[in-house]
Amino acid sequence: MAIAEAVPQQAAKPQLPVLLSGKAQRSETESITFDFAELLGRKRRFLKAAWTLRREGIIRIKQVAQPESIDALNQEIASLLNDVDHYTTSGIDNIAYLNLPERRVLKGYNNFVDADRAVINHRVKRPDGRSGSDAGMIDIFHPEQLSKRMDNLTRICLQEKAISRLIMLSCLTPLRVKCRNLYLNRGVRDTRSYHCDGRSLKFKTFVYLSDVQHLDIGPYCYVKKSQRNRRSWKQSKAFNQQHNIGPYEYSQLGGYEALPVFANAGDMVISSQRGAHRGHPQHPDAQRTVLVNMYQR
Numbered sequence: 001m002a003i004a005e006a007v008p009q010q011a012a013k014p015q016l017p018v019l020l021s022g023k024a025q026r027s028e029t030e031s032i033t034f035d036f037a038e039l040l041g042r043k044r045r046f047l048k049a050a051w052t053l054r055r056e057g058i059i060r061i062k063q064v065a066q067p068e069s070i071d072a073l074n075q076e077i078a079s080l081l082n083d084v085d086h087y088t089t090s091g092i093d094n095i096a097y098l099n100l101p102e103r104r105v106l107k108g109y110n111n112f113v114d115a116d117r118a119v120i121n122h123r124v125k126r127p128d129g130r131s132g133s134d135a136g137m138i139d140i141f142h143p144e145q146l147s148k149r150m151d152n153l154t155r156i157c158l159q160e161k162a163i164s165r166l167i168m169l170s171c172l173t174p175l176r177v178k179c180r181n182l183y184l185n186r187g188v189r190d191t192r193s194y195h196c197d198g199r200s201l202k203f204k205t206f207v208y209l210s211d212v213q214h215l216d217i218g219p220y221c222y223v224k225k226s227q228r229n230r231r232s233w234k235q236s237k238a239f240n241q242q243h244n245i246g247p248y249e250y251s252q253l254g255g256y257e258a259l260p261v262f263a264n265a266g267d268m269v270i271s272s273q274r275g276a277h278r279g280h281p282q283h284p285d286a287q288r289t290v291l292v293n294m295y296q297r
């Protein structure tokens with residue numbers, strides 16, 4: 001008589017990781033935290049940061065940008081949003097592609113990245129109603145192209161010379177800045193769940209332009225070491241194929257832990273985008289502003 005073999009049960013629905021909180025969250029964050037001035041002044045510290053990024057997939061650097069630059073950048077953003085609100089008269093159409101919910105002038109992520117000027121893209125609900133749309137978020141591509149002042153301020157905050165050296169040291173491959181963005185999240189509820197940004201070598205640096213010290217504000221969350229963990233990737237991949245889910249969604253993270261990365265304005269988070277990450281859903285009244293840089297081959 002044939003004995004039925006135990007078939008491993010594939011989970012029936014997406015499995016989220018446990019979010020670290022309290023003491024565990026604080027100590028896991030401390031272990032990946034560095035001070036920017038110290039990094040620049042001490043070679044050993046710089047190496048340690050690069051190595052931590054390689055191993056863990058993520059680091060946090062305190063005080064990369066100064067309060068005056070952050071304030072100035074936030075003022076520029078406020079004035080820009082005012083121009084967007086009055087787009088019929090402000091002349092914003094002459095310096096940027098403005099995608100409003102009911103008025104799309106440019107389509108597709110690759111076209112945004114390759115655009116010859118800034119793109120101000122309001123994210124909207126998906127036509128098929130699928131979740132993870134980031135509806136309500138304003139994603140600005142190439143903010144440095146908006147004005148000479150924005151160019152200066154974004155470069156001061158992004159510290160590309162030192163940071164690209166650090167990333168290069170961590171992955172032992174020269175990478176280039178591919179695209180700069182501003183994420184303006186104002187009460188975004190339906191953020192995309194855990195995913196990776198493709199499988200190729202890619203890093204992002206996130207300069208927080210506002211304090212993010214609570215889950216409600218929508219911190220960046222990351223599953224440490226997932227950038228090198230083939231098992232978790234394969235689990236999600238198999239599930240996604242069976243359930244018609246996109247190939248880069250990390251849908252099977254049951255049993256794993258994710259770190260919500262709290263930080264203050266001026267701090268920078270760097271992560272390998274092959275690892276599982278997301279922006280946490282926000283409270284309807286919460287605001288978060290982040291300046292982002294993408295490094296690729």
Ligand SMILES: O=C(O)CCC(=O)C(=O)O
Pocket residue numbers: 183197204219220221273277278279280292
């Ligand atoms: O909003 C966030 O914090 C993360 C967004 C994201 O997935 C990304 O920048 O790749």
Ligand SMILES: [Fe+2]
Pocket residue numbers: 195196197277
């Ligand atoms: Fe992402």
